[in-house]
Amino acid sequence: MDFDLTPGEEKFREEVRAFLAEHLPSTEARKKLGPSFLPEWWRLIRERRWVGFDWPKECGGGGGSIMEQYILKQAMLTARAPALGRDYTGLGWVGPAIIQFGNAEQRARYLPDILDSQSAWCTGYSEPGVGSDLAALACRAVRDGDTYVVNGQKTWTSMAHFGTGLICMVRTDPDAPKHDGISCLLIDLASPGIEVRPIESFAGDHFAHLYNDVFFRDVRVPVANRVGTEGQGWEIICSALQRERSGIAEVNRHHEALERLFKLAADSRIAGKPAIENGALRRKLAAFDARIEAARLNGLRSLTRQVRGENPQSDASINKLHNCDLLVEMAETGLQLLGDASPYLGDTDASLYGGRWQVSALGWPTTVIGGGTPNVQKNIIAERMLGLPKD
Ligand SMILES: Cc1cc2nc3c(=O)[nH]c(=O)nc-3n(C[C@H](O)[C@H](O)[C@H](O)COP(=O)(O)OP(=O)(O)OC[C@H]3O[C@@H](n4cnc5c(N)ncnc54)[C@H](O)[C@@H]3O)c2cc1C
Incomplete structure (x- = not known):
């Protein structure tokens, strides 16, 4: 193009x-x-x-x-x-879901706050034992007049402790095939009957409290808060996940990470010699550079399809997979340099460079697992793009 x-x-x-x-x-x-x-x-x-x-x-x-x-x-x-x-989730996939599947009243009620950075939406898909196989979700919503009564649990709900609302997938019809019995509710996180409990992260203080379990006990949600029709939840999830994954697939932060990696290599020594002169490390850095360029071109290919009005196919999955691999490998290279190469600065304190490399290396699950694991992306590419049979 x-x-x-x-x-x-x-x-x-x-x-x-x-x-x-x-x-x-x-x-x-x-x-x-x-x-x-x-x-x-x-x-x-x-x-x-x-x-x-x-x-x-x-x-x-x-x-x-x-x-x-x-x-x-x-x-x-x-x-x-x-x-x-400010409202990353609201702008990224809650607002677009309301625009695509919601009604005029919902658009008037929710969109201005998202645009004015007044709301903080969270994503309520995953449940204990329900992640990759999302269509098996069990959080139940039973209709009672003008409201749904919601009971169940969501897990890994990022930022729910300071969120204002939850785009929540619930089972409204337990007898329908699993993909057909799901509906999408917009739930006010201040509703009576909701309890948000923190999940502690192994990454320590930096990530101490970003994720939560959310429990629903007889939570009443107006039927007017349902996006789309009853049973349309799966279609809404698929569209929202596509958006979430394409947001993860951005290359600029890799350029920044590579710049930092070059600086770290310049400040470190391997076997008494400047690390930046080490052949294996130089090849690794060059390969990162080439892979970032490949990611950029992949992004442009996806952009081309969008500009031409073509189906973006599984571009978001390819890009997420590729970007997550890069993210993890660059963070690990940084850690190896800090560990094995004894930094030139003579400072082996874990807080070297503000602990940035340790934080990146420990923080990868948010990007890699959130929005669907690499295996799930590979399945999508295999089935939808390459036309391979399901297991
Ligand atoms: C930091 C973090 C933040 C998150 N934030 C949110 C959030 O805000 N809202 C939300 O709803 N969810 C959130 N999640 C949940 C996330 O979407 C799920 O953890 C993810 O989809 C994986 O599900 P699971 O943990 O149940 O693992 P499982 O689905 O049990 O997977 C376990 C392993 O089995 C593999 N696997 C599973 N099925 C297949 C298959 N069919 N083929 C091949 N391999 C397979 C997976 O790749 C993985 O390696 C978050 C998760 C993390 C770690």
């Missing part, structure tokens, strides 16, 4: 760059300002409709074309600007 920009797209890119030059404080200034700078940042980008830029204009979004979305995202990532909005 020809990626030359049209004059209109070129103008838009200049507009974004000019905005960044004027409004994005330097990295140093941002460090001093801390999170206090974010509300103003979100206000400014919201004013320009760059929050929810991919959403239709009539839903409060920016109505950006696929190429404009790409231009905006690239410019923001290159400038290492903060996220385009």
